[in-house]
Amino acid sequence: MFAMQTLNIVWNGIAVWRPVQRRAGKQARNKTQKLLNFALRAHISKITRLHLNSIFKLIRGGTAVNRYEATNALAVTLE
Incomplete structure (x- = not known):
């Protein structure tokens, strides 16, 4: 439940x-980062957070295929 939220x-x-x-x-990048940090603040360890940050970089800056793969990796990590 928490993972999906x-x-x-x-x-x-x-x-x-x-x-x-x-x-x-x-300014927009800072807001994006704040939003991501807000989403990650609870229940996620530091190591996982570092892992997720690299996934977010892919999602935000990558090609469509990279974004798709990164989103799947994110879902698996959060489960």
Whole structure:
């Protein structure tokens, strides 16, 4: 249950901020990062958080295939 909620928060956050990032640059990136940190704050260990951060980099900056694979990796990690 918690995993799906976190995944939804993160995925919605990326969907919302991704187009904004291209236009607004640093401010939007900071907001995206804050949103991701908020989603990750509870119940996730430091090691997992580092792992997830690398996955988020793929989701935010990668090609469509990378984003798809990274999202699957994220779902597995959160389970």
